[in-house]
Amino acid sequence: MAIHSMATSHPHQRFTIFGNGQGQRSSPAILMNTPQVWTERIYFMKTLMVAAVSAIALLSANMAFAGTEYNTVPAGDAQYKSCVSYALKKYEGGEEASPIRGQTKAQAWCTCLWNETPDNFTGGLAKFSESDKGQKVNKVCEKYSDWGQ
Numbered sequence: 001m002a003i004h005s006m007a008t009s010h011p012h013q014r015f016t017i018f019g020n021g022q023g024q025r026s027s028p029a030i031l032m033n034t035p036q037v038w039t040e041r042i043y044f045m046k047t048l049m050v051a052a053v054s055a056i057a058l059l060s061a062n063m064a065f066a067g068t069e070y071n072t073v074p075a076g077d078a079q080y081k082s083c084v085s086y087a088l089k090k091y092e093g094g095e096e097a098s099p100i101r102g103q104t105k106a107q108a109w110c111t112c113l114w115n116e117t118p119d120n121f122t123g124g125l126a127k128f129s130e131s132d133k134g135q136k137v138n139k140v141c142e143k144y145s146d147w148g149q
Contacts, residue, residue: 069100070115070144083110083125090126091147098145105147112141 073080087106088094094106103111113125116137121128129138142148 070111073111073114077114079121079125080110080114083113086124086126093147096147098147100145103145105145108145109141109147112144113137116140 084094084106087109091106094104094109096105097103098105098108100108100111110125113129117125117128128134129141
């Protein structure tokens, strides 16, 4: 069976035939398996894949950015107030501005401690940061507040 291209009655239309050349239309399966069609499909799939990966990367970046600040401590929280007071008395530089807008370094540090400790934690946040268990959390919070001891 030979594949031929023949003109139709309209000068701008063409159709492909197969068989004996008697004007029989080719099946869509034959038309879909040409190298040009496969090249176009592959290009489309690559473009679609790049778009999907870009969208995922953008969403991931937004989620990572959203994770750069902790939850706000409720007004009047005794642990937080005690932490800020303790930090300002014991350490130097706590009243300097932190990278977190509207917070001093001591406030940012205590906010981080408040968020990093378990919900059922009842002790002093600053004292916890000085303990062996709290050293890891302390390092995270020092980095967050830009307040290395």
